[in-house]
Amino acid sequence: MTTVPEQKNAPTRRQLRNVRLASGIGSTIEWYLSFAYISAAGLIFSKQYFGALGPDALIVSLGSVAASFIASPLGSIIAGHFGDRYGRKATLIGTLAVMGIASLGMGLLPTYAEIGMAAPILLVVLRFVQGLSTGGEWGGAALMAVEYAPAKKRGFYGVFSQVGTPAGFVLATGSFFIVQALTTAEQFDAFGWRIPFFISVALVLVGLKIRTSIEETPAFAEVKKDHSEARIPLKEAFNGYTLHMALGAGAFMANILAGLLLIGYFLPYTTTGLKMDAGPVLLILMFASLIWIASTFWGGVLADRIGAKKAMMYGYILIGAWAIPMFVLIDSRSLVNFAIAVFVLAVGLGVSYGPQSSLFAALFPPRVRYTAASLPYAVGGILGGGFAPAIAEELLQTTGTSLAIAVYVMVFMALSIGCLFAIRNRHLQGFNARHYSEAEAAVSPAL
Numbered sequence: 548m549t550t551v552p553e554q555k556n557a558p559t560r561r562q563l564r565n566v567r568l569a570s571g572i573g574s575t576i577e578w579y580l581s582f583a584y585i586s587a588a589g590l591i592f593s594k595q596y597f598g599a600l601g602p603d604a605l606i607v608s609l610g611s612v613a614a615s616f617i618a619s620p621l622g623s624i625i626a627g628h629f630g631d632r633y634g635r636k637a638t639l640i641g642t643l644a645v646m647g648i649a650s651l652g653m654g655l656l657p658t659y660a661e662i663g664m665a666a667p668i669l670l671v672v673l674r675f676v677q678g679l680s681t682g683g684e685w686g687g688a689a690l691m692a693v694e695y696a697p698a699k700k701r702g703f704y705g706v707f708s709q710v711g712t713p714a715g716f717v718l719a720t721g722s723f724f725i726v727q728a729l730t731t732a733e734q735f736d737a738f739g740w741r742i743p744f745f746i747s748v749a750l751v752l753v754g755l756k757i758r759t760s761i762e763e764t765p766a767f768a769e770v771k772k773d774h775s776e777a778r779i780p781l782k783e784a785f786n787g788y789t790l791h792m793a794l795g796a797g798a799f800m801a802n803i804l805a806g807l808l809l810i811g812y813f814l815p816y817t818t819t820g821l822k823m824d825a826g827p828v829l830l831i832l833m834f835a836s837l838i839w840i841a842s843t844f845w846g847g848v849l850a851d852r853i854g855a856k857k858a859m860m861y862g863y864i865l866i867g868a869w870a871i872p873m874f875v876l877i878d879s880r881s882l883v884n885f886a887i888a889v890f891v892l893a894v895g896l897g898v899s900y901g902p903q904s905s906l907f908a909a910l911f912p913p914r915v916r917y918t919a920a921s922l923p924y925a926v927g928g929i930l931g932g933g934f935a936p937a938i939a940e941e942l943l944q945t946t947g948t949s950l951a952i953a954v955y956v957m958v959f960m961a962l963s964i965g966c967l968f969a970i971r972n973r974h975l976q977g978f979n980a981r982h983y984s985e986a987e988a989a990v991s992p993a994l
Contacts, residue, residue, distance in 0.1 A: 558695055558765075565761050567707045570692035572754040573643050573684050574711025575718065576747055580650055580677060582719035583743045585612055585811065590723075591740045595658040596667045611671050616932075618678025619925040624781055626683020627918030631780035634771070635694070635917065636763050639687040643758060646680040647751035649673050654744035686921030689904035694764035694913070702850025702858075705904025706843055712900070713839035713893075716810045720833055722746060766913040777914045784911070784919040791910045795923030797966030798859065798906070800931025801959040802899050805866050808956070809835060809892055812936040813877070820943075821880050831886045838893040839900075846901020855902035855909065856967045862899025863967075866892060867960035870953040878949055910970070931959060 558566070593608035600607055622642075630638040652673045659666045688708040696704035722743040730739040763771070770776055777783045784792065814832060817823040849858035869891050876884040903924075911919040942951040 562761065563695060563697075563704075565757055566692055566695045567704065569639070569754070569758045569761055570688045570704075571707040571710060571714075572750065572757060573639065573646070573688045574708045575714045576643070576646060576650075576711075576750050576754060577681050577684050578712045578715025579718045579750070580646065580715075580744075580747050581612075581615060581681070582716050582810070583723070583747065584615075584653070584674060584677070585609075586719060586723050587740055587743075588612055591736065592667075592670065595660070595736075596670050597659075599659060599664075611667075611674055614671050614674040615678030615681055616929050618675045619682035619928060620922065622679035622682025622684075623686060623921035623925040624682075624918065625679065626687060627784075627921045628780050630683070630687050630690075630917030630921075631777050631915055634763050634767050635687050635691050636758065636761060638683065638917070639691060640755060640758050642680045642684045642687060643751055643754050645676060646684065647748055647755075649677040649680065650744050650747040650751065652676075654741045654748070682925045683921060685924050686907075686917050689920065690766075690908055690916060691761075691764060693904055693908040694766040699851055701908070702855060702902055702905040703844070703847040705850070705908070706847035706901045708904050709843050709847070709900050710840050712806060713810075713836040713843070713897075717833055717836045717840075719743065720829065724829075766916070770913050775914055777918075780915045780918040784915045784922070788911055788915065788919050791970070792919055792923045792926075794966045794970050795907055795910055795920070796927035796930065798963050798970065799903060799924060799927030801863055801866070801956075801963035802859075802896065802903070803928050803932035804935045804959050805892065805956060806896055806900070807932040807935045808939060808952075809839075809889060809896065812939050813889065815936075816939075816943075816949075817877065817885065821878070823880055823882070823885070827882050828885065831882065831889060834886070835889040835893040838890050839897050842894045842897025843901040844897075846898040847905070848901075849898065850902035850905050855906035856970060858902045859899045859906065860964055860967050862895045862897070863960045863964050865895035865898065867957045867964075869895060870956040870960075871950060874949040874953045906970075 588608045588611060589605070592611070593605040597604040597608045597611075626638050626642055629641070653670070656669055656673070657666055685708060688711075689705060692704040692707050693701050723740075726739045726742050727735055762768075810832065814825070814828060817828050818825045846858055846862060849861070873888040873892055876888040907920040907923065908916060938955065939952045942955055943949060945951070
């Protein structure tokens with residue numbers, strides 16, 4: 548690999564701290580809201596917004612969760628355009644503001660009993676708007692951290708846009724748990740469920756204050772200085788980097804699949820299917836998310852030491868090798884075995900998730916990086932995670948054994964590892980020399 552010069556005029560320690568906070572808070576709010584919506588879809592929305600549908604109310608309510616996934620690619624295109632044309636900072640302020648508006652709208656939205664069919668329609672619209680923000684949020688948050696990071700810590704800094712998934716799950720689950728504990732069932736149905744959405748608005752305001760205090764990233768500032776902004780970032784991204792975007796999406800889809808099984812499928816699988824007690828299961832899943840956070844930082848550190856692709860591969864190998872033993876342990880109906888199963892999975896998730904920001908940023912030059920990095924994240928999320936819980940349940944019902952789900956996981960791990968190998972091969976064939984100028988390479992993380 549060609550050695551490149553270090554960044555000049557390095558940011559101050561305070562600036563770097565604010566950058567880490569600015570990157571992490573948006574991702575955390577994004578996933579906090581997503582999990583809050585999922586929780587409310589099962590507990591409240593099916594009754595208060597979709598209740599008129601009768602027996603299909605719960606299915607439709609849970610199905611409305613997908614509106615965010617559908618909107619995410621469009622959001623990545625819109626935010627990517629503005630992020631590559633006008634800057635990371637302004638775009639990230641915009642995505643966070645949109646997220647806050649959607650949150651406030653969900654918290655204030657009248658029920659079906661109050662405004663009729665307008666209630667579920669507006670709820671789905673707000674979920675779609677949330678997805679637009681989500682699609683643009685991750686790419687900008689990842690680049691904000693990585694493009695500011697010291698040369699040898701880009702993997703570590705990229706972690707701060709990654710920990711939002713498990714952190715959001717812990718916060719959302721914890722907030723609903725606390726509100727339910729402090730209110731009666733009637734109070735929770737009447738107003739308590741709205742409190743977690745109002746909390747997210749407060750978090751958004753804190754995030755906006757932090758994001759307005761930071762400067763534009765050094766990489767995009769250089770692009771602006773040279774007047775080399777992409778005129779149509781989406782067009783340029785597809786003209787020069789279609790294959791790399793496809794490989795990036797493929798490299799991510801296994802991680803989101805395993806992650807959504809952990810936070811979106813194992814609870815109903817164990818409580819409804821295996822008749823395990825929901826309280827201890829939920830507590831174990833929350834501890835698994837804390838392990839996921841810790842191992843995500845580990846993954847970022849490994850990316851700086853051995854390379855982002857190799858670190859991700861190690862995580863996927865662990866998940867793939869663990870898939871069958873994991874379901875054997877879970878199916879034993881032992882809480883201890885369940886804890887072992889999901890704790891090991893959480894380690895693999897973090898190691899494969901932590902390096903993603905630095906890897907995606909390395910694939911594309913700064914002038915189209917926001918657009919080209921955001922789309923694989925959104926598309927990979929749909930391919931790997933959008934339907935993962937439903938596919939897992941269908942496999943279980945069709946085959947009668949959870950080992951079918953284990954094979955499903957192993958197949959996706961193999962596919963993502965293959966995509967990572969392909970990225971590595973193209974890098975060794977001279978990827979940096981063909982597509983990066985020396986100045987761009989200086990602010991790009993190593994593959």
